[in-house]
Structures are given as C-alpha cells and as structure tokens.
Amino acid sequence: DAGVIQSPRHEVTEMGQEVTLRCKPISGHDYLFWYRQTMMRGLELLIYFNNNVPIDDSGMPEDRFSAKMPNASFSTLKIQPSEPRDSAVYFCASSFGLGTETQYFGPGTRLLVL
Amino acid sequence: SQQGEEDPQALSIQEGENATMNCSYKTSINNLQWYRQNSGRGLVHLILIRSNEREKHSGRLRVTLDTSKKSSSLLITASRAADTASYFCATDEYGNKLVFGAGTILRVKS
Numbered sequence: 001d002a003g004v005i006q007s008p009r010h011e012v013t014e015m016g017q018e019v020t021l022r023c024k025p026i027s028g029h030d031y032l033f034w035y036r037q038t039m040m041r042g043l044e045l046l047i048y049f050n051n052n053v054p055i056d057d058s059g060m061p062e063d064r065f066s067a068k069m070p071n072a073s074f075s076t077l078k079i080q081p082s083e084p085r086d087s088a089v090y091f092c093a094s095s096f097g098l099g100t101e102t103q104y105f106g107p108g109t110r111l112l113v114l
Numbered sequence: 115s116q117q118g119e120e121d122p123q124a125l126s127i128q129e130g131e132n133a134t135m136n137c138s139y140k141t142s143i144n145n146l147q148w149y150r151q152n153s154g155r156g157l158v159h160l161i162l163i164r165s166n167e168r169e170k171h172s173g174r175l176r177v178t179l180d181t182s183k184k185s186s187s188l189l190i191t192a193s194r195a196a197d198t199a200s201y202f203c204a205t206d207e208y209g210n211k212l213v214f215g216a217g218t219i220l221r222v223k224s
Contacts, residue, residue, distance in 0.1 A: 004156075033211070042214065042215075042216045042217065043157075043202065043214040043217075045211055045212075045213070048211055050210075055210070056209075056211060091156055091157070093156075093157075098210060100144065100145060100206035100210060100211065100212055101145075101162075102147065102159045102162060103157075103159065103204075103212060104159070105149075105156035105157040105158070106156055107155060107156050108155075108156050
C-alpha cells in the first residue's frame with residue numbers, strides 16, 4: 001500500500017481565497033483524522049470520521065473550516081475564506097478498528113496564507 | 115487540546131548514548147503510543163503499550179508504563195544521528211481518539 005496520500009504538499013494562497021486539502025487514506029482503514037500542527041499549539045485534532053461519517057468535529061476552529069468524506073477512499077478539508085492565522089501543516093491520518101489504535105499519517109500539506 | 119506532557123522539551127546527546135523521554139497524562143487510559151516525527155515529515159508510529167502492560171521492547175526502543183503514576187517513558191539505546199527527531203506520546207484519555215503531547219525534540223550529535 002502507498003500509505004496515506006495528501007495533496008497538495010505545499011499551498012501558498014492569499015487571504016480570502018478558498019483552500020481545499022485532499023486525503024486518500026489507507027485502503028481498509030475505517031477511521032480518518034484531520035490534524036493541524038503549529039509551533040504555538042502543537043498537534044491539534046480537527047475532525048475525525050468513522051466509516052465516512054463525521055464523529056467529532058469539536059476541534060474545527062471556526063465555521064470557515066469544513067470537512068467531507070464522500071467515500072471510503074477520499075476526504076477533503078476546506079477553508080473558506082482563508083486567513084493568515086490558518087497557516088500551518090495539515091495532516092491526514094487513518095487507522096483500522098478503533099480510532100485509538102495505531103494511526104498512519106500522511107506527509108502533510110504545508111499551507112501558507114499571505 | 116494537548117493533554118499528554120512530555121519531558122524534557124528538548125534533549126541533546128552524543129551518538130551512542132541512551133536517550134530517555136517521559137510522558138505524563140491525567141486520566142485513565144487503554145493504551146499509550148509513541149510516535150516520531152522527522153523534520154518536515156508526518157508522524158510515524160513507534161510502539162503501543164496497553165494499560166495492562168508494564169514494559170515493551172522494539173529493537174532499540176524500550177517503553178515503560180506506570181498507570182499508578184500516570185506516566186510512561188521511552189528509552190532509545192545506543193542512539194544514532196538518524197534518531198534526531200521529535201518524539202510524541204499519545205493517549206486515548208478522551209474517548210475514541212488520540213490526544214498528542216507537545217513532544218520532545220531529540221538531537222543526536224555525531
């Protein structure tokens with residue numbers, strides 16, 4: 001398996017623009033997680049899905065953030081409109097079985113909002 | 115929010131020395147995991163220890179868990195320059211998700 005795939009790897013955009021991050025989890029994994037990592041706040045869980053259904057989105061910072069998982073092999077995290085404080089590295093991870101078992105992380109998307 | 119607390123925040127050692135990192139948590143857990151993150155990369159799972167286990171080994175890694183003290187330690191023996199990375203503990207304290215600590219930055223000098 002190729003592991004968790006994220007795209008794009010780097011994104012530079014201007015404030016106010018829409019940003020869409022994409023993730024393909026490992027085949028067969030039934031949990032998918034979106035994290036954000038910054039120097040100030042560390043690694044934060046934004047939202048996670050179980051069998052394509054959002055279970056806990058309490059970490060989503062604002063209504064500007066939304067996430068979808070239309071099928072078992074694809075998820076998106078959208079920021080609209082983007083702000084400079086959204087600049088961070090966004091990771092997608094997936095796991096099999098319970099959400100508290102081993103998680104497999106993608107390489108991340110480094111987002112810079114100017 | 116970050117609940118696990120790693121100690122120390124940063125550690126610098128010579129190649130060949132052992133590195134010990136500690137993690138404390140607040141409530142009961144089913145398992146505790148350690149992850150490594152190389153600069154600019156995603157996190158990689160190292161080892162998982164369950165609440166009924168006290169010690170676990172994997173290659174040069176040794177993890178201990180003391181549920182009475184709500185703490186865990188990660189020992190890397192005979193460190194190498196390639197071990198330079200950030201190390202995070204993660205617990206399932208709050209339901210069906212992991213909560214990661216702030217991490218320990220390890221630098222191994224050759």
